[in-house]
Amino acid sequence: MSSDISNSGHKPDGSAKQKAPPVSQPKFWNDPKKRSLLFQVLLLSILGFVFYTIIDNTLTNLEQRGITTGFDFLSREAGFGIAMSLIDYTEASSYGMTFIVGLLNTILIAVLGIIAATILGFILGVARLSDNWLVAKFSALYIEVFRNIPLLLQIFFWYYAVLRTLPQPRQSIEFFGSFINNRGFIFPAPVPEAGFGWVTFGFFAAIVASWLIARWARKRQELTGQQFPVALTTIGLIIGVPLVLFLFSGMPLGLDHPELKGFNFKGGITVIPELIALWLALSIYTAAFIAETVRAGILAVSHGQTEAATALGMSKAKTLRLIVIPQALRVVIPPLTSQYLNLTKNSSLATAIGYPDLVNVFAGTTLNQTGQAIEVISMTMAVYLALSLMTSFFMNWYNARIQLSER
Amino acid sequence: MSHSQATDKMMVELRDLNKWYGEFHVLKNINLEVKQGEKIVICGPSGSGKSTMIRCINHLEEHQKGDIIVNGIPLNEDIKNIEAIRKEVGMVFQHFNLFPHLTVLENCVLAPIWVKKMPRKQAEAEAMELLERVKIPDQALKYPGQLSGGQQQRVAIARSLCMNPDVMLFDEPTSALDPEMIKEVLDVMIELATEGMTMLCVTHEMGFAKTVADRVIFMDGGQIVEENEPHEFFNNPQHERTQLFLSQILQH
Numbered sequence: 131m132s133s134d135i136s137n138s139g140h141k142p143d144g145s146a147k148q149k150a151p152p153v154s155q156p157k158f159w160n161d162p163k164k165r166s167l168l169f170q171v172l173l174l175s176i177l178g179f180v181f182y183t184i185i186d187n188t189l190t191n192l193e194q195r196g197i198t199t200g201f202d203f204l205s206r207e208a209g210f211g212i213a214m215s216l217i218d219y220t221e222a223s224s225y226g227m228t229f230i231v232g233l234l235n236t237i238l239i240a241v242l243g244i245i246a247a248t249i250l251g252f253i254l255g256v257a258r259l260s261d262n263w264l265v266a267k268f269s270a271l272y273i274e275v276f277r278n279i280p281l282l283l284q285i286f287f288w289y290y291a292v293l294r295t296l297p298q299p300r301q302s303i304e305f306f307g308s309f310i311n312n313r314g315f316i317f318p319a320p321v322p323e324a325g326f327g328w329v330t331f332g333f334f335a336a337i338v339a340s341w342l343i344a345r346w347a348r349k350r351q352e353l354t355g356q357q358f359p360v361a362l363t364t365i366g367l368i369i370g371v372p373l374v375l376f377l378f379s380g381m382p383l384g385l386d387h388p389e390l391k392g393f394n395f396k397g398g399i400t401v402i403p404e405l406i407a408l409w410l411a412l413s414i415y416t417a418a419f420i421a422e423t424v425r426a427g428i429l430a431v432s433h434g435q436t437e438a439a440t441a442l443g444m445s446k447a448k449t450l451r452l453i454v455i456p457q458a459l460r461v462v463i464p465p466l467t468s469q470y471l472n473l474t475k476n477s478s479l480a481t482a483i484g485y486p487d488l489v490n491v492f493a494g495t496t497l498n499q500t501g502q503a504i505e506v507i508s509m510t511m512a513v514y515l516a517l518s519l520m521t522s523f524f525m526n527w528y529n530a531r532i533q534l535s536e537r
Numbered sequence: 538m539s540h541s542q543a544t545d546k547m548m549v550e551l552r553d554l555n556k557w558y559g560e561f562h563v564l565k566n567i568n569l570e571v572k573q574g575e576k577i578v579i580c581g582p583s584g585s586g587k588s589t590m591i592r593c594i595n596h597l598e599e600h601q602k603g604d605i606i607v608n609g610i611p612l613n614e615d616i617k618n619i620e621a622i623r624k625e626v627g628m629v630f631q632h633f634n635l636f637p638h639l640t641v642l643e644n645c646v647l648a649p650i651w652v653k654k655m656p657r658k659q660a661e662a663e664a665m666e667l668l669e670r671v672k673i674p675d676q677a678l679k680y681p682g683q684l685s686g687g688q689q690q691r692v693a694i695a696r697s698l699c700m701n702p703d704v705m706l707f708d709e710p711t712s713a714l715d716p717e718m719i720k721e722v723l724d725v726m727i728e729l730a731t732e733g734m735t736m737l738c739v740t741h742e743m744g745f746a747k748t749v750a751d752r753v754i755f756m757d758g759g760q761i762v763e764e765n766e767p768h769e770f771f772n773n774p775q776h777e778r779t780q781l782f783l784s785q786i787l788q789h
């Protein structure tokens with residue numbers, strides 16, 4: 131190269147090339163780049179061929195058995211009932227609706243599970259490192275027990291051993307107009323009456339006010355150093371303001387009380403035992419794993435950090451909040467993401483106890499009735515893939531944000 | 538040789554201090570009195586209990602027997618006393634222990650804001666003044682990971698000084714530093730000493746000891762073996778163990 135440059139002043143490109151010593155070209159299959167390209171092309175062709183054969187084969191089979199293909203089935207009437215639906219659904223609804231109902235039920239259990247598992251997991255993870263012997267040992271025991279029992283067994287436990295052994299509807303456990311029995315948890319449904327708008331308004335006004343107060347408190351601390359109990363005020367406002375408005379506007383909220391009619395309850399809102407069992411099992415199981423990642427994250431923050439904060443006179447709580455947790459989060463977020471993904475995917479164990487999630491309703495009943503396996507299974511897989519990708523993207527974004535504020 | 542700036546006011550008192558790690562007796566009947574403005578250098582072989590002793594003073598380690606009194610406040614179970622003492626005692630560690638997720642300036646203002654409840658403006662102004670004193674005001678907005686070891690240790694000193702302490706504890710502040718950075722940190726410490734700060738330094742920098750110390754303390758096996766003013770200590774050590782130790786470190 132360097133000799134080329136020194137020559138280039140005098141000679142045109144052509145002659146420089148002539149002078150270059152002949153480079154021996156490696157044989158085609160000995161050049162690593164070409165070789166890897168060749169292998170990739172080969173692999174792709176094989177994969178393509180395999181998929182083509184499978185799909186072609188299936189289509190032929192389906193045709194022979196007289197099963198139509200395509201997505202037309204989605205608009206046909208489903209003709210079966212679903213135990214729990216967040217939207218209006220009847221037997222007369224379409225197969226497309228069964229997909230939506232199942233999807234919403236899956237999202238519901240995933241979101242409820244993630245919230246509960248995160249709160250429980252963080253508490254347990256911090257507790258595991260507590261100076262209090264009893265607290266630390268209890269947390270350790272919890273983690274060891276629930277991490278090591280298969281999830282399906284835990285779901286069965288909550289469902290069959292706990293919830294299904296509750297009394298019949300006629301012997302329901304009753305409190306404050308709510309009922310617990312082996313058909314689930316039934317409580318009065320709130321029915322807003324005229325004037326309830328004030329309460330809703332008060333609720334949102336309280337949120338805005340809390341936000342303003344938090345801003346004011348931060349400003350004031352910067353200027354005068356005085357601290358303000360923002361968290362307590364926020365809780366007080368958000369609960370207090372709507373409550374006061376509610377009382378002053380004459381309690382404009384009717385209740386649709388559940389009543390025992392025949393063998394079951396009519397009215398009110400019913401949370402089916404399948405949902406409760408699945409939610410308990412998923413949250414309790416995943417919390418054990420989250421607790422471990424939280425513990426690992428906290429341990430990854432060197433002891434010197436806590437010592438430096440302590441030597442500066444900071445309390446334990448402030449050290450945890452301002453020094454340890456922000457640093458631990460960097461370590462915790464990636465494994466936390468995979469726990470969230472696990473929980474979402476594990477929620478498909480719903481089928482085992484009959485919670486009507488996507489797999490149970492759509493990849494189960496709908497698939498059985500229509501026989502359109504390819505369409506149903508690919509739609510279901512696409513949903514899980516999309517949910518996982520969305521969770522990953524969100525957590526990656528959050529991770530990038532907290533990493534950025536470091537450096 | 539420095540002329541002593543010590544006043545009559547007692548700043549740190551250790552009386553019959555004893556500490557055990559399980560069965561292991563780390564500190565044995567330590568008695569030490571440090572007056573306001575005095576500079577004490579503590580040396581001794583590894584494992585002799587130097588760190589443990591000064592870490593007892595701000596209760597990073599718990600002692601089992603004896604009394605510790607800092608600026609008239611007895612160190613006992615009372616959490617209020619412990620907090621009060623920690624506000625008066627600054628500490629600099631061997632490995633700096635800066636908070637890596639906060640900028641240099643944020644490192645410095647964190648404790649004044651959250652512990653002393655100082656307005657941020659004022660805390661930042663005071664922190665900038667101190668960063669100027671340790672000669673790195675231009676690094677204020679960088680993160681600790683972007684600084685050299687010497688710079689980090691100077692930030693750590695500034696961070697402690699931000700709490701306006703009456704006593705400073707140093708635990709081998711230069712022993713994790715490359716040789717060319719030791720001087721910049723020692724210079725800051727010498728300046729601090731000339732300004733009259735009460736200092737307890739665990740260090741093997743004998744040059745520093747000769748320049749600023751009012752007394753040098755030699756520890757071995759959890760006891761204070763010898764205590765003298767620096768000239769006597771280095772030129773005329775009384776105990777055999779002190780002589781052996783000095784001959785070993787002066788070889789380097």
Ligand SMILES: Nc1ncnc2c1ncn2[C@@H]1O[C@H](COP(=O)(O)OP(=O)(O)OP(=O)(O)O)[C@@H](O)[C@H]1O
Nearest residue numbers: 558561563581582583584585586587588589590709
């Ligand atoms: N947490 C602990 N548990 C048990 N033993 C400890 C603990 N910390 C220190 N020790 C022991 O106490 C003794 C004194 O330790 P210390 O750290 O005070 O020594 P040092 O004089 O500072 O030594 P160095 O020069 O190596 O820093 C050592 O023998 C050490 O092994």
Ligand SMILES: [Mg+2]
Nearest residue numbers: 587588589708
């Ligand atoms: Mg030490």
